[in-house]
Amino acid sequence: MARLSYPLDNRRLVGIMFLTPALLYILLLVGFPFLLAIAFGFSDVTVGNTDLNFVGLRNYFAVWENDIFRQVFETTIRFTLVSQIFILIFANILAIIFTQDFTGKWFARFIFILPWATPVSLAMIGWLWMLDTKYSPIDYLLLQTGFLGPNGILSNSRNLFWLATPDLSQISVIFVQVWRMTPLATVILMAGLSSIPTDILDQAEVDGSRFMRTLLQIKLPLILPIMVIALLFSMITMFGDMTVVYVLTRGGPVDYTRVLGLYSFQVGIEGGNLAQGAAISLFAFPLLLAMAIFMLRTASRAEVQ
Amino acid sequence: MKQAIRLLMVVTIVAVLGIGIAAQGDYAEGTEISLLQWSHFVPRYDEWFDGYAAEWGEANGVGVTVDHVNFTELFSTLAAEIDAGDGHTIVEVLFSPASFIDGLHDLGDINAAAAEMWGERASTCQAASYLPVADTYYAYTHGYVPDPGDYDIALWTDAGYPEGPKTWDDLLEGGRAIFEATGIPVGIGMSPELDSRMANRAAIWSFGGSVQDEDENVVLNSEETIAAVKYLAQLQNEAMTDEVFGWTAASNNQGLIAGELSYILNSNSAYRSLQKIDEEAAANIGFTSALAGPAGAWASSHVWQIYVIPEYVEGDELAAAKQFILDHSANYSEATYYSELYNFPCHASTVPELDGWLEEDPWGSMPPNKFEVLKTVNDWSVHLGFPGVTNPAISQVFAESIIPNMTAKVALGELSAEEAVAQAHERVEEIFNEWRARGLVGGGM
Numbered sequence: 001m002a003r004l005s006y007p008l009d010n011r012r013l014v015g016i017m018f019l020t021p022a023l024l025y026i027l028l029l030v031g032f033p034f035l036l037a038i039a040f041g042f043s044d045v046t047v048g049n050t051d052l053n054f055v056g057l058r059n060y061f062a063v064w065e066n067d068i069f070r071q072v073f074e075t076t077i078r079f080t081l082v083s084q085i086f087i088l089i090f091a092n093i094l095a096i097i098f099t100q101d102f103t104g105k106w107f108a109r110f111i112f113i114l115p116w117a118t119p120v121s122l123a124m125i126g127w128l129w130m131l132d133t134k135y136s137p138i139d140y141l142l143l144q145t146g147f148l149g150p151n152g153i154l155s156n157s158r159n160l161f162w163l164a165t166p167d168l169s170q171i172s173v174i175f176v177q178v179w180r181m182t183p184l185a186t187v188i189l190m191a192g193l194s195s196i197p198t199d200i201l202d203q204a205e206v207d208g209s210r211f212m213r214t215l216l217q218i219k220l221p222l223i224l225p226i227m228v229i230a231l232l233f234s235m236i237t238m239f240g241d242m243t244v245v246y247v248l249t250r251g252g253p254v255d256y257t258r259v260l261g262l263y264s265f266q267v268g269i270e271g272g273n274l275a276q277g278a279a280i281s282l283f284a285f286p287l288l289l290a291m292a293i294f295m296l297r298t299a300s301r302a303e304v305q
Numbered sequence: 306m307k308q309a310i311r312l313l314m315v316v317t318i319v320a321v322l323g324i325g326i327a328a329q330g331d332y333a334e335g336t337e338i339s340l341l342q343w344s345h346f347v348p349r350y351d352e353w354f355d356g357y358a359a360e361w362g363e364a365n366g367v368g369v370t371v372d373h374v375n376f377t378e379l380f381s382t383l384a385a386e387i388d389a390g391d392g393h394t395i396v397e398v399l400f401s402p403a404s405f406i407d408g409l410h411d412l413g414d415i416n417a418a419a420a421e422m423w424g425e426r427a428s429t430c431q432a433a434s435y436l437p438v439a440d441t442y443y444a445y446t447h448g449y450v451p452d453p454g455d456y457d458i459a460l461w462t463d464a465g466y467p468e469g470p471k472t473w474d475d476l477l478e479g480g481r482a483i484f485e486a487t488g489i490p491v492g493i494g495m496s497p498e499l500d501s502r503m504a505n506r507a508a509i510w511s512f513g514g515s516v517q518d519e520d521e522n523v524v525l526n527s528e529e530t531i532a533a534v535k536y537l538a539q540l541q542n543e544a545m546t547d548e549v550f551g552w553t554a555a556s557n558n559q560g561l562i563a564g565e566l567s568y569i570l571n572s573n574s575a576y577r578s579l580q581k582i583d584e585e586a587a588a589n590i591g592f593t594s595a596l597a598g599p600a601g602a603w604a605s606s607h608v609w610q611i612y613v614i615p616e617y618v619e620g621d622e623l624a625a626a627k628q629f630i631l632d633h634s635a636n637y638s639e640a641t642y643y644s645e646l647y648n649f650p651c652h653a654s655t656v657p658e659l660d661g662w663l664e665e666d667p668w669g670s671m672p673p674n675k676f677e678v679l680k681t682v683n684d685w686s687v688h689l690g691f692p693g694v695t696n697p698a699i700s701q702v703f704a705e706s707i708i709p710n711m712t713a714k715v716a717l718g719e720l721s722a723e724e725a726v727a728q729a730h731e732r733v734e735e736i737f738n739e740w741r742a743r744g745l746v747g748g749g750m
Contacts, residue, residue, distance in 0.1 A: 044743060046697070047384040049407030062739065068705070068732060133548035134560060157546070164496075164551025166717070252497040253550035254710045254717065269381050271701030272404025273739060 040278035047272045059279035068255060069263065069280060076259040076284070079174055080238045086178045087234055088227070091185035096215070098186065099193045116183035124247035127176050131162035131248065138162070163249050166256045173257045176244055181237065185230040192226035193219060221302075228299040232292060239284055260284050332621040337368035338629060341383075342397035343376035346574050346647060353643035361632060367625045376608075383613070390617045394626045398444075399608040401433040401689065404697035406443040406745065410614040413442040415627050419634060423652035430651035432688040432695050433609045438521070438747040443613065447634050448641075448648040450607035451682045452503060454593035455561055455575055456568045460489060461591075469568070469593040473511060473536060476568060476596055480544035483567045490545040492566035493537070495713040496552040497706035503605040503689075504570040505708045509533040510691060511598030516702055516733060517693045521748035523737050526730035529600065534715050534722040541716035550713050561590070572607040573676070577645055580670065588671040592678045595685035606686045610648060642667065646676060653683070696747075698740040702733050 242261030251258030268277015362369035386392025387408035430446040456469040480491035494501030514530030558575035560566035580587040595604035637655035690699040711729035740746040
């Protein structure tokens with residue numbers, strides 16, 4: 001027993017043991033594909049020929065000169081930023097609600113986590129039906145309540161064409177992203193709220209602090225680091241996501257909902273130009289890296305204070 | 306019996322041609338081939354195909370496995386398998402895989418053998434398997450799917466077109482009249498999806514425009530293309546709703562089946578679906594050939610059934626794969642029959658019954674000659690690169706949905722036709738130059 005327990009008493013060894021699976025995972029499933037994408041971006045590989053002939057920055061210049069790419073880049077940033085605002089607001093509200101005591105709290109939490117737990121492609125097929133250009137149940141309800149149809153309050157048409165008009169298609173995609181990402185951010189914030197020492201909150205109560213004052217001056221500042229982490233997770237996931245628009249709009253109408261991940265796939269895999277597809281996807285990397293460094297520093301500073 | 310005779314014929318001719326394909330039963334013990342293909346729109350076809358493949362394997366002493374996936378996964382799977390240097394023996398894709406050419410076997414031998422046995426193939430098939438600039442058959446296209454017009458007979462009869470629209474002008478006039486009278490729109494998509502990409506091309510070709518010329522030079526920005534785009538925008542504004550900007554590939558099928566579209570461009574899939582749930586409603590659907598414009602009547606084939614063999618396949622596995630492909634073509638009557646006339650043969654002579662089936666649909670259409678219009682399909686059904694070939698640049702232009710997006714911008718009033726066509730032309734040029742630099746696209750002089 002003594003022989004067995006000895007190596008496990010070595011903190012360094014145990015640390016390596018715990019870290020190894022995560023490091024292997026990151027190296028093999030994240031690091032290697034990432035390095036491969038960089039290599040592809042500086043070559044002229046196609047789907048049929050993966051010989052790495054170095055072409056310098058040619059792909060990056062070509063991508064930057066492409067008008068569609070610039071619009072796609074802007075759309076990706078806009079979708080990410082707008083949805084993060086809503087995710088942050090909703091996640092804070094919901095985290096506060098779910099950390100209170102009320103009847104049915106566990107069931108409410110379970111229902112609420114479902115959008116995150118459901119496989120994204122399956123969930124998007126559901127939304128595709130809900131937002132169908134012709135047979136949307138939402139349109140049906142609006143039609144039945146007089147909002148649509150002849151002399152309708154919103155439109156004389158029987159449909160709003162959720163995924164077919166420039167404005168509504170963008171609103172729909174942002175809405176679905178918020179629906180999908182809010183549960184994760186909420187769970188992270190709930191963990192943060194639960195970790196606030198109760199003696200601090202008790203002290204505040206004794207001192208006569210009311211709900212809003214406790215929230216704004218105690219809870220939110222204390223969970224700021226974890227809020228930044230939640231935001232970072234959500235932003236990076238959304239920035240690289242293509243599933244939502246791939247299923248819902250395939251980037252349409254025109255290019256209004258085309259995002260980097262989707263365009264990279266369309267050019268690289270469907271169009272066969274693997275090198276440019278890789279270059280398109282890598283354009284986001286410096287931005288995401290800068291964002292991650294900034295946010296992690298912010299979180300770190302907030303923690304120190 | 307007929308099948309056995311055909312099989313024997315193929316084996317004999319192939320042996321005589323001496324193209325290096327092992328004859329029946331000559332494969333080393335344990336030889337196996339695997340196929341990856343789409344889950345066919347007609348489930349009955351997959352049942353037939355899987356049984357046929359198993360029988361072929363038993364007869365030839367070869368283990369055969371068939372994997373079916375959604376058609377959207379074919380290209381990504383093929384790319385992954387070529388990159389890995391391992392995977393399926395034969396992959397069937399539905400659009401020209403010209404951009405994969407460097408990772409595929411040259412199938413010139415079996416294309417030559419097929420031409421020797423069954424004569425000329427449909428030009429739409431030839432263009433989806435041969436790349437002139439590389440002088441290589443990168444694929445073997447065994448079938449294609451016509452893309453006729455599907456129209457609501459009652460609505461178009463009331464509008465004065467009992468046989469449906471014959472020209473793009475008819476479509477605008479009749480479609481607008483129907484839309485104004487009933488609220489039921491025409492259904493030509495303008496969305497980033499397959500059917501829209503093909504329907505928009507059909508109009509451009511019929512007006513005399515095209516993405517490239519016969520020599521693979523980009524010629525999109527032309528008066529003819531601009532006229533076609535203006536026409537399509539007018540059609541959308543006057544005879545359609547905004548739904549067409551957000552369609553998926555299934556949307557026009559759904560609309561026709563629900564009786565909420567007066568005309569669509571599609572394969573027989575929407576009709577066959579309707580036939581299975583409401584025969585009376587299905588009887589009200591008619592078919593038209595490609596609509597005529599100022600420069601002719603052209604429509605893209607809907608999809609192509611294209612076999613490729615990745616370069617990692619070698620030895621007896623390769624020989625068996627080539628034999629399988631030729632034997633499959635030799636049995637194309639069954640392929641066409643069990644696909645409910647969805648698959649048309651690239652080599653017409655392999656399905657001598659086809660004209661008879663088009664005159665009297667074996668799957669019970671009312672009237673029985675509903676598909677008779679498809680007897681002329683080879684006169685108007687073309688490929689995506691028409692009038693040139695379908696090269697990797699054409700495939701990328703298709704994948705990026707440049708053509709329907711160009712049209713949609715004008716229909717939405719964002720750009721003039723001239724501006725939208727010039728903008729699209731610029732992007733198409735960029736794509737062509739990329740592939741030309743790799744030596745996979747001709748022209749550019």
